[in-house]
Amino acid sequence: VIRIVIALLSVLLALPAEAQLSGNQLAEIQFGKLPNEAADPFVSLYDRLVTNYFVGDWQAGLTLETFTSPFDDRSYFALSQGYVRYQSDRWKVKAGNLYETIGRGLLLRSFEVQGAILEDIGFRSRNYFHKDILGLSAQYQGDRWDVQLLAGQVLNNVLPPTFDRTDRRPDDLYLADANVRYYKKHSIGGSLASLDTDGSDAQSLSSLRIKGPFFLDLNYHVEWARNWTLDNSSAIYTNVSGAFGDLGVNIEYKRYRNFILGTGINEPPALIKQHTYRVLNRSTHVSNPASEEGYQIDVFYTFENGATLSGNHAVAINRFGTLNFTFSEYFVEWSSTLTESTDYKVFIDWAQDPLKGESDRISIGTYWSLPISSTLRIGPEVEYQRFSRDGSGVDNQVYALGLKIKSKWTATILWESTSDPFLVDEGSRRHYLGGTVRFRPTYQSSLQLFVGERRGGPACSGGICYEILDFRGVEGRWTQRF
């Protein structure tokens, strides 16, 4: 890595132009194992180095990614991304690895979840959590219209870089997209696409979307997509949103039928609130574009003193043959300040989740941030969740205490406890205790150390849900921007 970086720097620094080289580095070392696996604890190292080079309207970059462990089949060293980009007032042209989302993601959604490392239980390798496209994209932006052409191979990010490129990028996509702002703030757009997965017959896709102001202060967005090659394969998403004084409202509706494209190049909006509270984040209903219909109502009110009251209600119906599973959730949160610098939040959530076999799931919790002195703050956090599965009561508990010294040091002790029979023998409990210390010597770098046991499970970040594995051991993480 060092040789390549030095060679790259030598070339770039020799260029006689006003230019900028920047980048970032993420390294994570682990000593430990999955708590339930028979293997002895082992050391593994993940490292990702991103470099970006800017000159005039041009930008280029390379990403190196490596994972080293005692197991050869999990380890790799890869030049995982490379790109060249040109951007002017009118043109945006990208070649190489790129990210593009069309509309609300019914046809195409690529993403990068900052700082997240993915480890699949089947492969046990570790790689950065992102879904990009390897190809070419050209976009022209007029005053009231834009047009885009894209051709590329979409990453199936479940497979780590230990697999060949052809295995990891089985979806060949060709797409044309255009948008026109036809009257004031009203616009209409559409896409035509062809998708070829693993050399099979190409599928013909299209989408149409309209958006604009409604009446009063409301706005609407309607998007419809269709796979013309398969029977009964379509997706509809619509929303109406706006504000009445300090009250903000957002109402969304979805209907997805047989609409998983390729290995999953799209991600229609889930219309399920992404919670930051630990018990709720882990319980998030994951949308299934194969068959899902539902709606979400989101309201939030800001009081004169800055306090906010938020409410959310979501319904999602999954149909499998003659079976219907209806997920529903009600969530209320109050967030306020007691004194000038004492914050607190309280939430309550009630849900029915028949797909997970969880009924009458109630979750409550509170989080505080209290000043002890001008440089020291503490943050106690308590969450409790209880539901019924097959007639038995199950509970999850979270207790955390955070400590923050200026902006440089933070420390958190987290204790989780569960009686979930999926994780422990009936009638017993399992505990997870871990501590994290984070030090930020400068705003470009941070060092983090975790010791203990971490509970895995589903996690949602940046609107994307994925699976985190349990871990017991020691983990150090270093991030650096330059």
Added chain:
Amino acid sequence: MLSYTTAYSQKMRDFTLTNVNGDKVKLSDIQGERLTVVDFWATWCKPCTKAMPKLDKIHKDYKDQGLSVIGISCDGPRSAAKVGPMVQSLDIDYHILSDIDCEVMNTYGYQAFPTLVVLDEKRKVKWVHEGFISGDEKEIGDRIAELLK
């Protein structure tokens, strides 16, 4: 001549994004005459929405001295519809732009929400602040006042 830069003097490149009204907006057209605060945020991030009214006050206090505040929402398709109503509910006056792929934030390797990046008139990075808890507005306001001196 080439100016090899570190994050201390890293320059944020010009970019064009869409605002909450659907208009395309260029950074160079709305940046401050002397300082620009770029705030990367998302509707699902509580500290972000906590910070925004405080940033709005800082913006009002210093805009006459050449400060501009620009909020860049990194909400993806899942929560993009909430950006407009949340900004109205919070009564935010400064520019709010939408970056559904979070391309600008990812380009510079920022990983926390919210991340505040303070730029000078040449868009060179002068200061970065990650996260937000009550009381941080004093540190942010003090640093901006110092940079405006």
